[in-house]
Amino acid sequence: AQKVTQAQTEISVVEKEDVTLDCVYETRDTTYYLFWYKQPPSGELVFLIRRNSFDEQNEISGRYSWNFQKSTSSFNFTITASQVVDSAVYFCALSEARDSNYQLIWGAGTKLIIKP
Amino acid sequence: NAGVTQTPKFQVLKTGQSMTLQCAQDMNHEYMSWYRQDPGMGLRLIHYSVGAGITDQGEVPNGYNVSRSTTEDFPLRLLSAAPSQTSVYFCASSYSLAGGPQYFGPGTRLTVT
Numbered sequence: 001a002q003k004v005t006q007a008q009t010e011i012s013v014v015e016k017e018d019v020t021l022d023c024v025y026e027t028r029d030t031t032y033y034l035f036w037y038k039q040p041p042s043g044e045l046v047f048l049i050r051r052n053s054f055d056e057q058n059e060i061s062g063r064y065s066w067n068f069q070k071s072t073s074s075f076n077f078t079i080t081a082s083q084v085v086d087s088a089v090y091f092c093a094l095s096e097a098r099d100s101n102y103q104l105i106w107g108a109g110t111k112l113i114i115k116p
Numbered sequence: 117n118a119g120v121t122q123t124p125k126f127q128v129l130k131t132g133q134s135m136t137l138q139c140a141q142d143m144n145h146e147y148m149s150w151y152r153q154d155p156g157m158g159l160r161l162i163h164y165s166v167g168a169g170i171t172d173q174g175e176v177p178n179g180y181n182v183s184r185s186t187t188e189d190f191p192l193r194l195l196s197a198a199p200s201q202t203s204v205y206f207c208a209s210s211y212s213l214a215g216g217p218q219y220f221g222p223g224t225r226l227t228v229t
Contacts, residue, residue, distance in 0.1 A: 035217060043204070044222055044223065045223075046220075047218070050215065091159070095214075103174070104149075104159075104218065108158045
């Protein structure tokens with residue numbers, strides 16, 4: 001069963017629009033971690049944020065904000081006033097314990113295109 | 117502080133050839149892993165290591181071997197390359213097994229003909 005679902009395969013918006021990337025996860029663990037990573041066209045993977053399962057506070061970092069809701073098993077990512085440089089593939093990932101080890105389970109990614 | 121480095125950046129192999137993808141980190145991270153990224157499939161874990169001398173299989177280990185003789189290095193060996201192994205390979209390291217963010221190398225783009 002898919003554990004991390006990013007239902008939006010591709011999103012295209014015009015610069016300065018706000019955009020929300022959805023992430024829905026599935027886990028039986030009470031302790032887990034959620035992540036967002038960015039992969040720009042250059043190909044590297046950049047860590048953006050980590051959230052643990054006991055901290056449901058929303059986080060804001062500049063134009064980026066994250067909404068973690070355990071009730072709906074979602075960890076959505078919003079970019080306010082998008083810019084062309086935000087164009088990238090964004091991955092959501094879940095870290096949960098498997099056989100006493102933690103492994104990252106990745107969503108398939110959402111390709112975000114910001115048009116000038 | 118170079119972070120996570122990978123060599124080579126690009127490689128073309130013929131079916132049946134073997135090679136080693138190099139990965140090194142200078143952050144003294146215990147946890148290292150190898151992923152492959154294929155179009156539309158996100159990242160899939162090949163092998164990982166929780167410390168020197170300890171390795172384990174991930175989701176797609178067949179056709180690959182790893183070893184971890186030092187904390188810094190985690191090479192990935194392709195035993196007999198197949199076209200299905202054409203992919204982009206990423207190495208990553210983390211300071212914490214329990215949910216630490218992973219820091220990635222720049223990737224190796226491998227083509228097997």
